[in-house]
Amino acid sequence: MFNLLVIFLSAVLVNNYVLVNFLGICPFVGVSKKIGPSVSMGLATTFVMTLASAVAWLLNKYILEGLNLQFLQTVSFILVIASLVQLVEMFIKKVSRPLYDALGIFLPLITTNCAILGVALFLVLKQYNFVESIVFGFSAGVGFTLAIVIMAGIREELELADVPRYFKGAPITLIVAGCLALAFMGFSGLI
């Protein structure tokens, strides 16, 4: 149990997916303009990440390791993730229309979010067991949500700030992200 708590804290704060491991930077820069969409993006990503880590673990353990096909990891993980996202999209559309509308275009975009494939590759690298993998996937998603929502909050304020003309948009976002990363480095003594 304690072990799982450590995994959770480490993925959310100490090794935050976006600010420390540099995964999922594209949506982090692209979608973080307003708090509302950022929350939806974060939730959708967390959901898919949790599912993907479970599926990736099973796939790796029982098919790839069983048949000694580890070199197919990259190819098989990305295929599984792409079809998983498609499946989740169809399922949510059938079951909960409001949720589907809320997630909107963010769901298909998640396929190319490197954070998802990153989770799958990391959990193999770290040799987690099944439960640990699911907790890891979920916490990585929470960490992503935390980072993107904080960023959106800062960017809403930045709209009012007097930013030098050539630094508007992406440059200032990256510099702010740098300051955030600096703040997150303070967590590194936590575990």
Next chain:
Amino acid sequence: MAQKNTPTREFLKGLWDENPVLRMLIGLCPTLAVTNSAINGFSMGLAVIFTLVMSSLIISSARKIIPKEVRIPTFIIVIATFVTIADKLLAAYFPEISKALGPFVPLIVVNCIILARQEAFASKNPPGRATLDALGMSIGFTLTLTILGSIRELIGVGTIFTIQIMPDNFEPWMVMVLQPGAFITLGLMIGLSNWLNARRAK
């Protein structure tokens, strides 16, 4: 975009006008993650050159037989195949670099630059042109990563490609080789390129 470009233009546009990192803001994850030293940035660039050029060549040669509906999965499988080859080659011949880049080599699959070039260019143009475009784009990417890595390594450790540049009494700024340095340096580089572009347009 560029339909009637001369072959030279096709190649050159990736270096500056449509530089994937500085102008189009794609492929940022590997850019930030592996540029803590010049050599890491450069090797990541080489892996991307290999993957992008080979994928563009294959996909533009097969562009007439790939059905439109399943083009994205097809692209991804082709890309993933070349990424696996690059990953295994690196692990076999340059184990140290492969270790330093870690999971970021397999993550080239989801590097948006590669998929974006297939979707926007290679699937609509003949192989020769697509290869030139891929070469230009990936060399632009490599140059950006090498420069970013050099700046961070120079200020963070005082070396470039592990060659001592700074005088001995230089106090290295450790933060530059850590995560915040990546974000801040890239932000400044993009701002600078915006400024240069605006000046050139005048």
